[in-house]
Amino acid sequence: MTFEPKIVGFLCNWCTYTGADLAGTARIKYAPNVRIIRIMCSGRVDPAFIVKAFAEGADGVLMGGCHPGDCHYINGNFKTFRRMPLLKRYLQQYGIDEKRFRLEWVSASEGDRFAAIVNEFTETVRALGPMQIGHEGVVAPQATEGTAKPVQDHVKHHAEPRKSVQATV
Amino acid sequence: MSNKIGVYVCHCGTNIAGTVNIPELVEFAKAQGDVVVAREYKFMCSDPGQALIQEDIQKLGLDRVVVSACSPLMHEPTFRGACEKADLNRYLFQMANIREHCSWVHVDKGAATEKAKAQLAGAIGKARYLAPLIPKKVKVNPATLIVGGGIAGIQAAIDIADSGRKVYLVEREATIGGKMAEFDKTFPTLDCAACILTPKMVQVGQHPNIELLTYADVEEGKGFVGNFEVKVRKKTRYIDEEKCTGCGICQEKCPYKTASEFEHGMMKRKAIFMPFPQAVPKVPRIDPNTCVYFKTGKCKACVKVCEPQAIDFERKDEIVDIKVGAIIMATGYKLFDAGKIAPYGYGKYPEVYNSLEFERMVSASGPTGGDIKMKSGEKPKSVAIVHCVGSRDRRHNEHCSRVCCMYALKFAHLIKERCHEATVYNFYIDMRCFGKGYEQFYQRLLDEEVRFVRGRVASVSDFALDESEKGKLVLRVEDTMVGETRRIPVDMVVLANGLEANADAAKVGRLFNISAGKDGFYIEKHPKLAPVSTATEGVYIAGACQSPKDIPDTVAQASAAAAQVLSLMSRGEIEVEAATANIHEELCSGCRVCNTMCPYSAISFDDDKHVSRVNDALCKGCGTCVAACPSSAIFAQHFTDQQIFSEIEGVLHDVRA
Ligand SMILES: Cc1cc2nc3c(=O)[nH]c(=O)nc-3n(C[C@H](O)[C@H](O)[C@H](O)COP(=O)(O)OP(=O)(O)OC[C@H]3O[C@@H](n4cnc5c(N)ncnc54)[C@H](O)[C@@H]3O)c2cc1C
Ligand code: FES
Numbered sequence: 001m002t003f004e005p006k007i008v009g010f011l012c013n014w015c016t017y018t019g020a021d022l023a024g025t026a027r028i029k030y031a032p033n034v035r036i037i038r039i040m041c042s043g044r045v046d047p048a049f050i051v052k053a054f055a056e057g058a059d060g061v062l063m064g065g066c067h068p069g070d071c072h073y074i075n076g077n078f079k080t081f082r083r084m085p086l087l088k089r090y091l092q093q094y095g096i097d098e099k100r101f102r103l104e105w106v107s108a109s110e111g112d113r114f115a116a117i118v119n120e121f122t123e124t125v126r127a128l129g130p131m132q133i134g135h136e137g138v139v140a141p142q143a144t145e146g147t148a149k150p151v152q153d154h155v156k157h158h159a160e161p162r163k164s165v166q167a168t169v
Numbered sequence: 170m171s172n173k174i175g176v177y178v179c180h181c182g183t184n185i186a187g188t189v190n191i192p193e194l195v196e197f198a199k200a201q202g203d204v205v206v207a208r209e210y211k212f213m214c215s216d217p218g219q220a221l222i223q224e225d226i227q228k229l230g231l232d233r234v235v236v237s238a239c240s241p242l243m244h245e246p247t248f249r250g251a252c253e254k255a256d257l258n259r260y261l262f263q264m265a266n267i268r269e270h271c272s273w274v275h276v277d278k279g280a281a282t283e284k285a286k287a288q289l290a291g292a293i294g295k296a297r298y299l300a301p302l303i304p305k306k307v308k309v310n311p312a313t314l315i316v317g318g319g320i321a322g323i324q325a326a327i328d329i330a331d332s333g334r335k336v337y338l339v340e341r342e343a344t345i346g347g348k349m350a351e352f353d354k355t356f357p358t359l360d361c362a363a364c365i366l367t368p369k370m371v372q373v374g375q376h377p378n379i380e381l382l383t384y385a386d387v388e389e390g391k392g393f394v395g396n397f398e399v400k401v402r403k404k405t406r407y408i409d410e411e412k413c414t415g416c417g418i419c420q421e422k423c424p425y426k427t428a429s430e431f432e433h434g435m436m437k438r439k440a441i442f443m444p445f446p447q448a449v450p451k452v453p454r455i456d457p458n459t460c461v462y463f464k465t466g467k468c469k470a471c472v473k474v475c476e477p478q479a480i481d482f483e484r485k486d487e488i489v490d491i492k493v494g495a496i497i498m499a500t501g502y503k504l505f506d507a508g509k510i511a512p513y514g515y516g517k518y519p520e521v522y523n524s525l526e527f528e529r530m531v532s533a534s535g536p537t538g539g540d541i542k543m544k545s546g547e548k549p550k551s552v553a554i555v556h557c558v559g560s561r562d563r564r565h566n567e568h569c570s571r572v573c574c575m576y577a578l579k580f581a582h583l584i585k586e587r588c589h590e591a592t593v594y595n596f597y598i599d600m601r602c603f604g605k606g607y608e609q610f611y612q613r614l615l616d617e618e619v620r621f622v623r624g625r626v627a628s629v630s631d632f633a634l635d636e637s638e639k640g641k642l643v644l645r646v647e648d649t650m651v652g653e654t655r656r657i658p659v660d661m662v663v664l665a666n667g668l669e670a671n672a673d674a675a676k677v678g679r680l681f682n683i684s685a686g687k688d689g690f691y692i693e694k695h696p697k698l699a700p701v702s703t704a705t706e707g708v709y710i711a712g713a714c715q716s717p718k719d720i721p722d723t724v725a726q727a728s729a730a731a732a733q734v735l736s737l738m739s740r741g742e743i744e745v746e747a748a749t750a751n752i753h754e755e756l757c758s759g760c761r762v763c764n765t766m767c768p769y770s771a772i773s774f775d776d777d778k779h780v781s782r783v784n785d786a787l788c789k790g791c792g793t794c795v796a797a798c799p800s801s802a803i804f805a806q807h808f809t810d811q812q813i814f815s816e817i818e819g820v821l822h823d824v825r826a
Contacts (some may be wrong), residue, residue, distance in 0.1 A: 004280075005286075005822055006821060006823070008817060008820055009819065014684075017242070017685070018242060018704065019268070020269065020270055021240045021242060021243075021269040022736030023269075023274055023544070024240070024270060024274050025269060025273070027273050027274070029274055029275065030273060030274055032273075032281060032283070032284045033284075034276040035284065035690070035810065035820035036266065036270050036289060036820075037286060037561075037643075037813065038266075039792065039808060039813070040790055040791055040792055040805075040808060041791035041793060042793055043792060043793030043796060044791065044792030044793065044795060044796055044805060044808055045796060046795070046810065047796075048810070049813060049814075049817065052814055052817050053817050053821070056605060056817055056818055056821040056824060057326050057821050058821055065238040069679065069725075070441055070494065070679065070684060071770050072704075072705075072791070073789060073791035073793065075768055076768065076791045076792075076793040079209035079766060079797070080231040080796070081794070083796070083797075088522055099186050107684060108692055108704070109684070109686035109687050109692060128506075
């Protein structure tokens with residue numbers, strides 16, 4: 001049996017989610033590996049969400065927002081983009097291959113592009129093989145709202161930083 | 170947390186049931202924690218489908234509802250409404266998209282069913298942590314802004330203003346009218362464009378409820394449905410509009426001339442000018458690039474003759490701030506630049522015209538007084554009309570421009586009418602005469618002995634192979650009806666240019682948060698069921714800015730957009746999104762990171778208590794501040810960390826298992 005990666009997709013409501021809807025309306029066929037979570041803006045994506053997804057065993061995480069300049073909330077996508085270096089650092093420390101994470105700008109009219117990205121990313125992740133939970137050293141962060149503990153701290157305390165950058169398969 | 174969740178799986182006829190194994194999905198749902206009931210139904214959005222949910226809410230005391238069906242962008246409002254009617258707060262409803270994101274895009278039934286389970290588990294996961302929210306109500310400002318004063322903007326403005334409500338009509342050019350003002354006749358009825366348009370233009374100009382801002386650009390847009398704030402720049406005309414009576418003497422006396430834009434360079438205009446005599450408003454403007462006063466400081470011929478002393482060379486641009494409850498975009502289209510197709514010789518051969526130039530040539534008020542004649546002054550003996558210039562062409566625009574076949578027929582008729590002897594050719598790919606009376610018009614033209622050659626023209630050149638081609642423009646075309654390549658010499662070539670989105674359409678759309686498609690035309694909320702609404706509530710689109718279309722369709726859309734606006738206005742107040750951000754003050758460290766993150770300046774800092782605070786009238790719920798808060802003190806209602814974490818666990822339910 002071929003390995004079917006499980007990918008979590010965080011898509012902003014106004015562009016990428018709508019673009020994915022358009023792919024549906026146009027009946028464009030693509031790989032069934034991405035499970036979609038709708039958020040209002042890519043700016044809402046806390047790096048902790050991505051770490052959480054990996055910790056729950058996702059083999060890949062796709063994040064979709066509006067093209068630069070097109071964010072429904074002016075510039076949430078820009079802010080999320082600026083946050084990505086921090087995320088990359090997390091991933092490195094956990095020994096998760098950076099290639100398992102993808103940030104793409106897909107507009108509401110790019111249904112065909114959304115499908116192409118899903119196909120291509122699925123193949124990339126398939127080639128990387130399954131994420132090794134535990135082995136890759138990720139512990140799921142918990143929601144910390146209502147407690148004074150910042151999510152990021154929580155993540156840090158629970159996981160042993162690892163030196164290897166590449167996920168070992 | 171223990172909930173009573175009801176799960177409803179929709180077949181959507183065979184749309185979902187044809188690909189996803191529904192009974193399996195229902196059994197899966199039943200096995201999830203907190204789910205007390207799971208049902209399937211052919212069409213959940215139908216009345217009986219909704220009744221099913223409502224009954225369960227009341228009989229079983231459900232406190233969360235999950236519907237696994239189409240996209241929430243399609244039916245979330247429907248199901249939220251259904252829940253609310255059964256006294257369940259609308260924010261306790263969650264949707265799993267297993268149609269657009271699953272059954273319609275996957276082929277393998279097993280894989281589609283597995284994905285549907287994951288999407289459903291995600292929705293159930295989120296539903297567990299949903300909390301009730303109470304939407305706020307805000308008053309709707311009863312004024313409307315319309316951007317673009319072509320026939321679309323004009324029609325919408327009159328419809329709305331007639332109801333007694335205020336309209337601001339912003340037009341970029343010095344007059345309203347749009348492209349229609351350039352036409353002589355309109356297909357298929359051949360009624361005179363000016364006769365049906367000018368009265369409407371005058372009506373707009375005189376309407377007590379319409380404030381016309383011409384030669385103006387929208388520069389900034391803020392706010393949300395019911396309460397938009399827009400900044401408009403009225404470019405200076407160097408004329409005091411209050412004083413000007415529109416007598417036109419300045420135009421007569423002005424000694425300087427340049428090519429008229431309205432006449433596509435085929436006539437001259439003065440340095441102080443109105444684009445055309447029926448312009449509305451009847452106020453000229455000075456073009457500082459032509460006016461000699463701006464170069465030398467001398468002349469002032471116009472000042473000397475202007476009795477009301479309306480001319481003011483020092484006048485600056487004016488910024489006008491307007492507040493409205495709704496916006497209609499009616500910015501129209503631009504003509505494809507035929508110069509991009511070099512083999513057609515546009516710009517190279519004087520007898521190759523684009524369609525708007527030809528409209529002016531056939532217009533009684535145009536450069537030739539409506540005579541169809543060549544630069545030499547002679548009437549052409551043969552004219553070729555080339556269809557689909559820049560349309561249905563992968564190198565330029567993939568779309569069909571919808572109106573070119575028809576205006577090409579209109580041109581053919583006018584040529585036949587005015588140059589009886591001339592042979593008229595139409596070179597077409599397919600004839601698309603779809604509107605009311607259009608096919609009949611086509612048949613009429615066939616009877617008028619217009620020649621139709623089926624084939625895309627390859628080139629136009631003045632290279633003559635024999636005597637018959639000397640001094641002519643020769644079209645090379647593959648006549649696909651007879652299956653051979655032909656050379657057809659003519660005196661005049663008219664190109665039927667396609668319609669494109671304005672070059673700045675995307676940029677202008679962005680001001681009001683509406684998006685343009687790949688082709689540059691604005692995207693409607695739903696191509697069939699919400700053709701004049703956009704993804705941004707309170708912003709509507711009408712006319713050719715949405716896609717190429719003829720005048721009847723444009724006017725229909727304009728009235729539709731006006732009806733949407735009036736329905737909004739007559740509600741008086743509307744509910745706004747309750748899913749805003751909120752701050753736990755006891756957790757806030759006062760670092761102010763969020764203050765700068767917020768694109769709407771909705772977060773302010775309380776200096777006394779040393780905490781940040783969200784103004785929920787300004788917050789739109791994007792969640793950017795939430796993701797940035799290092800103390801997790803801000804939470805995004807309806808998109809809390811806990812809800813999303815639980816959704817993540819749900820979509821990955823099968824990894825853990
Ligand atoms: C050669 C030709 C012949 C045609 N003949 C016919 C015919 O016979 N019958 C028929 O039914 N249809 C005909 N059409 C189609 C017709 O032109 C359109 O249906 C109609 O003009 C669409 O109206 P509109 O108001 O949407 O756009 P437009 O007429 O393009 O008007 C848009 C207006 O918005 C203004 N504007 C643009 N951007 C801004 C901005 N950012 N701010 C402020 N203002 C802005 C423009 O200056 C313009 O005044 C023809 C088209 C062509 C090219
Ligand atoms: S709304 Fe799409 S990225 Fe902000």
